[in-house]
Amino acid sequence: MEQSNRKWWILVTVSLAVFMAMLDITIVNVALPEIQKKFSSNFSNLQWVLNGYTLVYAAMLLPVSKLGDIIGLKKVFLLGLSVFVIGSLTSGLASSHLWLNIFRGLQGIGGAAMMSLSLTIVTSSFPDKQRGLALGFWSGAVGLAISGGPLIGGALVDSLGWRSIFLINIPFGILAILLGIFFIQESNRNSNEKIDFFGFLLSTAMIFTMVLALIQKEMHENYSWIDWHILSLLSLSIVFFIAFLVAERKVKNPMIELSIFKNGSFNGANIAAFVLGAGLYGGFTYLAILMQNYMGYSAFETGMKMLLISGFTIILGPMAGIISGKIGNRWLISGALLIGAIGMIVLRHMMKVPFEWSYLIPGFVLAGISNALVNPPISNAAMSSVDPKHVGMASGILNVFRQVGISFGVVILGINLTEGYNHSLDKQMMGVQNIPAEFKNQMLDVFHKTGAFAGSQIFESKQAEVFKQMPAFGDIKNIVFSAFNTGMKDVDLFIAILLLIGSFASAVLIKKRKPSNQTAVIHMDNAASENSNLK
CATH class of the missing domain: 1.20.1250.20 (MFS general substrate transporter like domains)
Structure with missing residues (x-):
């Protein structure tokens, strides 16, 4: 051809x-x-x-x-x-x-x-x-x-x-x-x-630990960047990176x-x-x-x-x-x-x-x-x-x-x-007048635990059943959507x-x-x- x-x-x-x-x-x-x-x-x-x-x-x-x-x-x-x-x-x-x-x-x-x-x-x-x-x-x-x-x-x-x-x-x-x-x-x-087997191992380890650290952060929202699960992986990635740079300058x-x-x-x-x-x-x-x-x-x-x-x-x-x-x-x-x-x-x-x-x-x-x-x-x-x-x-x-x-x-x-979701949610919920304080705290606890990505599923969960009886339920749903926005x-x-x-x-x-x-x-x-x- x-x-x-x-x-x-x-x-x-x-x-x-x-x-x-x-x-x-x-x-x-x-x-x-x-x-x-x-x-x-x-x-x-x-x-x-x-x-x-x-x-x-x-x-x-x-x-x-x-x-x-x-x-x-x-x-x-x-x-x-x-x-x-x-x-x-x-x-x-x-x-x-x-x-x-x-x-x-x-x-x-x-x-x-x-x-x-x-x-x-x-x-x-x-x-x-x-x-x-x-x-x-x-x-x-x-x-x-x-x-x-x-x-x-x-x-x-x-x-x-x-x-x-x-x-x-x-x-x-x-x-x-x-x-x-x-x-x-x-x-x-x-x-x-x-x-270059040494470079092969170091480059693979460097990228592996870097991406794994990002994945750990993605999977665990409660982990801060200085949590040992993440910080240890990022530190390892930096060590592998430095070792890789040194090694690559020396090999043929x-x-x-x-x-x-x-x-x-x-x-x-x-x-x-x-x-x-x-x-x-x-x-x-x-x-x-x-x-x-x-x-x-x-x-x-x-x-x-x-x-x-x-x-x-x-x-x-x-x-x-x-x-x-x-x-x-x-x-x-x-x-x-x-x-x-x-x-x-x-x-x-x-x-x-x-x-x-x-x-x-x-x-x-x-x-x-x-x-x-x-x-x-x-x-x-x-x-x-x-x-x-x-x-x-x-x-x-x-x-x-x-x-x-x-x-x-x-x-x-x-x-x-x-x-952005949590900050807006807290601010808006505190402004609602016709809900008792203890219920506000319960709702915020449920919304924070389910997270920003749950969306409409929040209101289909068992934890949210009690909130549906409240007169302000429609306003609450609008607050959650506004917080996501x-x-x-x-x-x-x-x-x-x-x-x-x-x-x-x-x-x-x-x-x-x-x-x-x-x-x-x-x-x-x-x-x-x-x-x-x-x-």
Whole structure:
């Protein structure tokens, strides 16, 4: 097959793979109630169905990127796909929550290989002039998977049950493996480079402990940042980070070539990826809670509404790749993040109680445009700012920044929402005149224990039965909803600040790339030419 046609099939293959990898981060949310019923599991065990995948996925992004450079991109990518399919099959057949959590970790290993190496493969397969367009399609698959997870998950759970969200990966995974075997060409291996086992262990431990600390904070709202459960993990992460920096300066073949961080464009792209993950993608969690627990939408209906954000990636994602070639990555990233910040400010201004869908539409549209425009140039800026031999490494680092950003955002935004909710709740309840003080304290105790995320479920609980007899019950419900609105406004403002920081950093750090006459400098391009000569 001609190389011009082959590269588009490569793009289809890797886009399918990254769609599955990212989808499995978000799709499980809507299946948790069914999984809980099946295994009679407590909430802590249930959360590990989500966090087990995320934790292993984040920790393995750097190691698999390096293995791809040493062993070969195609081999490691297909191996990752195979591990992901096996993990999906075993997760779908799991007989207990413990085995499900273990198999989700197996999925995470495969997902990390698919996600990290796919970006390297796309970058390596396309010449400079077409790379932006290709990365636009790749980014569209990522954005669609993240925001489309609730819709797809809701449809599968409602029609086929919770096991289907894992088993659905098997036919598509096998298809991707077959396409990969046929179309992806192996990259040139660096036979002189050896695996940096010490760097491997330190980098994995660093990311593992950092993300685990964030997960602990997310799972235990009552833990402060200086609680030993969190502080010990964060301290360990810092120790591993320092040890990693020292070790990488001394070894001959480091896990990460630290000199790439001297490049301003590479740093700007990573900052943009982090704030996008922390702000926009982290915020999706709480927009879903708003729509399901306070506006009464089902998981499927919530997914349909979220398409207003993700749908833009289908059209604007490829266009963004073309535009970045015209105006440069710098201004497209900066402008797109600015649009996202404006969207969050508009959303903050429009939201009020009682919540209505029409209040969310303008902010969702701007967030969707931002999401669609920003991903392709972030990937392009990061990958084009490093030497070809460091492309795999750059891909792993970029994905780590994005994934750690998502984990950080979910935790920090959750803290902002909870603090805003509790402060507003206490203030408003103290202002209610026709309820005895002891009942106020009882109600506040119930509302604080159930938390900001319970929504309408608070008033369906047994603890709240006594309050329904009170004349002021309608006012109390309005107070709870208003308190959540206050918390969401704090979240929207924080997201806007994050995106503005990213917009400013991108404008300052990312430089216009100097035009290059070399269009075949990447490993796979060399491999392609060698293969064509052999033919």
